[in-house]
Amino acid sequence: MTAPGHAGVAHGVRAWDTHGEQAQPAQKTSGTSITPGRAYGFFTDTTLCIGCKACEVACKQWNQLPSDGYELSGHSYDNTRQLGASTWRHVTFIEQFDEDRFAERDFDVFASLPARVEPWGAFTAGEQWAEPGRRWLLMSDVCKHCVNAPCLEACPTGSIIRTEFDSVYVQQDVCNGCGYCVPACPFGVVEVAKGGDGKAHKCTLCYDRLRGGMEPACANACPTDSIQFGPVDELVERAKLRTDELRGRGIPAYLYGTDGVLEDGADTTRLNGLNCFFLLIDRPEVYNLPPVPHRASSATGRGLVTSGLAALGLVAATLWAFAGDR
Amino acid sequence: MTATTSAPDPARENALPPAPPVKAVQWEWYIPIYFWTSGIAAGSWIVGAAEDLAGARDRHVIRAARYLALGGMLAGSGLLIADLGRPERFHHMLRIVRARSAMSLGSWGLTAFGSCAGAAALLQAAEDGWLGRRPRLARLSRGAAGRALHAVGLPLAAFVGSYTGVLLGSTNTPSWARRADWLGPLFLSSALSSGLAAVGLLAESGRRRCPISGRTGNGRRSRAIARRRAERRLARAEVIALAAELALALRGRASVRALPSDAEAPRSEHLARDLTLALGLGAPLVLAVARVSRRARGVRRKRTKRHAPNHSTTARIERLTAALALAGSLALRYLVTREGLRSARTPADTWRFTETKSAERAPANRARSATDSRVRDQVPAPAVDRPARERPSLL
Numbered sequence: 001m002t003a004p005g006h007a008g009v010a011h012g013v014r015a016w017d018t019h020g021e022q023a024q025p026a027q028k029t030s031g032t033s034i035t036p037g038r039a040y041g042f043f044t045d046t047t048l049c050i051g052c053k054a055c056e057v058a059c060k061q062w063n064q065l066p067s068d069g070y071e072l073s074g075h076s077y078d079n080t081r082q083l084g085a086s087t088w089r090h091v092t093f094i095e096q097f098d099e100d101r102f103a104e105r106d107f108d109v110f111a112s113l114p115a116r117v118e119p120w121g122a123f124t125a126g127e128q129w130a131e132p133g134r135r136w137l138l139m140s141d142v143c144k145h146c147v148n149a150p151c152l153e154a155c156p157t158g159s160i161i162r163t164e165f166d167s168v169y170v171q172q173d174v175c176n177g178c179g180y181c182v183p184a185c186p187f188g189v190v191e192v193a194k195g196g197d198g199k200a201h202k203c204t205l206c207y208d209r210l211r212g213g214m215e216p217a218c219a220n221a222c223p224t225d226s227i228q229f230g231p232v233d234e235l236v237e238r239a240k241l242r243t244d245e246l247r248g249r250g251i252p253a254y255l256y257g258t259d260g261v262l263e264d265g266a267d268t269t270r271l272n273g274l275n276c277f278f279l280l281i282d283r284p285e286v287y288n289l290p291p292v293p294h295r296a297s298s299a300t301g302r303g304l305v306t307s308g309l310a311a312l313g314l315v316a317a318t319l320w321a322f323a324g325d326r
Numbered sequence: 327m328t329a330t331t332s333a334p335d336p337a338r339e340n341a342l343p344p345a346p347p348v349k350a351v352q353w354e355w356y357i358p359i360y361f362w363t364s365g366i367a368a369g370s371w372i373v374g375a376a377e378d379l380a381g382a383r384d385r386h387v388i389r390a391a392r393y394l395a396l397g398g399m400l401a402g403s404g405l406l407i408a409d410l411g412r413p414e415r416f417h418h419m420l421r422i423v424r425a426r427s428a429m430s431l432g433s434w435g436l437t438a439f440g441s442c443a444g445a446a447a448l449l450q451a452a453e454d455g456w457l458g459r460r461p462r463l464a465r466l467s468r469g470a471a472g473r474a475l476h477a478v479g480l481p482l483a484a485f486v487g488s489y490t491g492v493l494l495g496s497t498n499t500p501s502w503a504r505r506a507d508w509l510g511p512l513f514l515s516s517a518l519s520s521g522l523a524a525v526g527l528l529a530e531s532g533r534r535r536c537p538i539s540g541r542t543g544n545g546r547r548s549r550a551i552a553r554r555r556a557e558r559r560l561a562r563a564e565v566i567a568l569a570a571e572l573a574l575a576l577r578g579r580a581s582v583r584a585l586p587s588d589a590e591a592p593r594s595e596h597l598a599r600d601l602t603l604a605l606g607l608g609a610p611l612v613l614a615v616a617r618v619s620r621r622a623r624g625v626r627r628k629r630t631k632r633h634a635p636n637h638s639t640t641a642r643i644e645r646l647t648a649a650l651a652l653a654g655s656l657a658l659r660y661l662v663t664r665e666g667l668r669s670a671r672t673p674a675d676t677w678r679f680t681e682t683k684s685a686e687r688a689p690a691n692r693a694r695s696a697t698d699s700r701v702r703d704q705v706p707a708p709a710v711d712r713p714a715r716e717r718p719s720l721l
Contacts, residue, residue: 082345150498156430157415158422176418177411179352180429183497183670188349198411288347288673290680296496297426299506303492304431307510311484314518314570318372321562322381325555 024213039166041275043235048226049138058221088203094137143203145275154184167205186293350670367398368487369521375476390528396447442479487517500679501669512574519567520655523648586674606654
């Protein structure tokens with residue numbers, strides 16, 4: 001297999017010719033070819049997620065991440081609990097059921113039956129799965145690879161960089177574990193492996209796989225295409241079609257993280273969009289996502305200005321105090 | 327059957343997210359001590375520079391300030407490096423300059439200020455005769471070179487004293503991010519007050535060990551006058567610094583109390599906060615004010631008769647004031663850090679913070695985003711009229 005490589009693809013990495021006849025593996029598995037210089041990301045359609053956690057397993061396996069132990073969280077079927085240094089995919093389980101669901105079933109078995117028997121009712125007119133009070137919400141969460149990434153902006157070593165695939169990547173040979181990226185992230189994604197190797201870790205968008213022309217492991221493993229990988233512009237188009245379709249069926253679907261639009265169509269965030277965005281059918285808080293994620297570095301300039309003014313005042317006052325009594 | 331339920335309540339137990347939406351800082355317990363020591367270093371430098379540039383150039387004050395600046399920086403740098411996940415890579419901090427990263431700016435600021443502090447301490451050591459007989463260096467230390475160094479280091483010291491507050495504010499920890507504009511000034515005023523206190527203590531002990539100061543007369547009376555005036559200069563500045571610190575800390579307290587996490591804090595923490603404000607900031611402020619006004623009277627009335635010996639009540643009160651101010655400054659850093667940790671671990675704080683942000687930018691959204699699903703409101707009525715799920719009548 002001696003296909004000519006792209007500029008920027010190092011020797012030793014299997015380079016796939018995206019323009020020639022040689023197909024990349026990603027073209028077969030995700031219908032897209034991977035070209036350096038284009039922005040890639042995930043479109044996670046939460047309405048398709050079945051909570052199988054294949055993405056979590058695939059991520060752990062490909063990236064050789066250590067186990068997090070066997071702790072039971074008590075939160076539904078979610079024992080992964082959160083993203084972290086050794087967890088780069090996390091399936092959030094949200095149970096939304098009415099209080100009287102169990103009482104009803106106990107007293108009247110027939111009550112749980114539909115009023116009219118429609119063989120395909122549940123999938124067409126009924127949409128019971130999307131009604132609050134009788135549904136699961138499932139979401140496979142991941143690093144959002146923000147367009148203006150606060151972790152990257154916070155990193156004082158230059159360890160966190162933007163790759164040729166527009167993903168946000170922590171260079172492990174540079175990171176010194178200062179941990180300032182951790183509170184900078186508006187989504188609680190990146191974490192320093194305290195007690196481990198002492199460095200910050202998070203999703204790499206499977207940088208190594210992208211270099212080899214393969215889609216990320218989680219998207220490859222997702223059995224329902226809830227996680228879709230591709231160029232961000234194409235994904236956004238696809239996601240908008242899906243949103244319109246769901247809305248036509250009466251389901252309040254919307255996209256979280258496209259074009260900086262996070263709330264009511266108003267551009268209210270300075271992250272300027274997320275390369276990994278989500279289709280949600282409830283408020284962002286329900287999925288544990290901030291309604292308006294905050295770009296941490298936006299406070300730095302203003303803080304320095306107020307500090308400078310305070311410094312001028314305090315130093316002048318100190319000089320005055322010292323000059324007044326010689 | 328409640329077929330048409332209202333929007334699901336996120337506060338309901340089953341709908342609760344399993345973990346907070348943002349992560350708290352993973353610093354070790356001694357990072358607030360770093361804030362404190364670097365603050366003392368920065369504050370000391372400001373004091374030493376003010377004494378050299380505007381004051382009477384009392385060598386005891388300048389000596390204490392220079393050594394404290396270097397000592398605080400060394401201790402602080404040690405703590406910072408120890409906190410790194412990979413301490414041996416500390417120099418990676420100086421790979422790049424990034425204006426958007428308070429940590430990057432701070433690393434460069436610490437390097438620059440640390441160099442100044444090192445140079446000044448070296449000059450001072452030459453002046454004190456620790457480097458053997460170096461009369462030229464000692465002259466430089468007392469003369470224009472020492473003053474130029476103080477002037478150059480002054481903005482750097484102000485930056486080192488305040489950047490830690492900016493660093494905390496530039497995060498997604500709600501308690502800090504909400505008052506991002508005010509943490510820098512708070513930390514700077516706290517640095518100045520602790521620097522004044524530390525310099526006052528060290529200068530006083532230096533004076534006891536070696537009463538002869540270079541510039542003023544060496545008679546007993548002139549020494550006492552020089553000492554009293556130096557103490558009064560420090561006390562005047564201490565009043566200003568503590569007043570600013572107290573005002574900013576009270577403002578911060580109001581900001582923290584508005585957050586849901588504050589209601590979950592144990593009473594002991596509320597008590598600690600109020601004690602810090604009262605005993606760590608308020609009490610030394612009152613004492614410093616009393617000292618300034620009493621000394622003003624005393625100097626005017628009986629200028630020559632007041633030789634306050636070291637163990638007099640005045641000296642004790644001065645030491646108490648300094649100790650309270652130093653302890654208050656340390657406690658303040660610990661409290662601010664703790665409030666941040668609790669806030670990051672409380673989801674309601676993040677929701678409140680991000681909601682406030684959206685309300686600031688788009689006021690019309692607030693009512694909806696706070697009450698009901700903004701999305702559901704937008705959705706057009708379903709094309710198909712859904713049959714209501716009613717109980718089939720079997721009888």
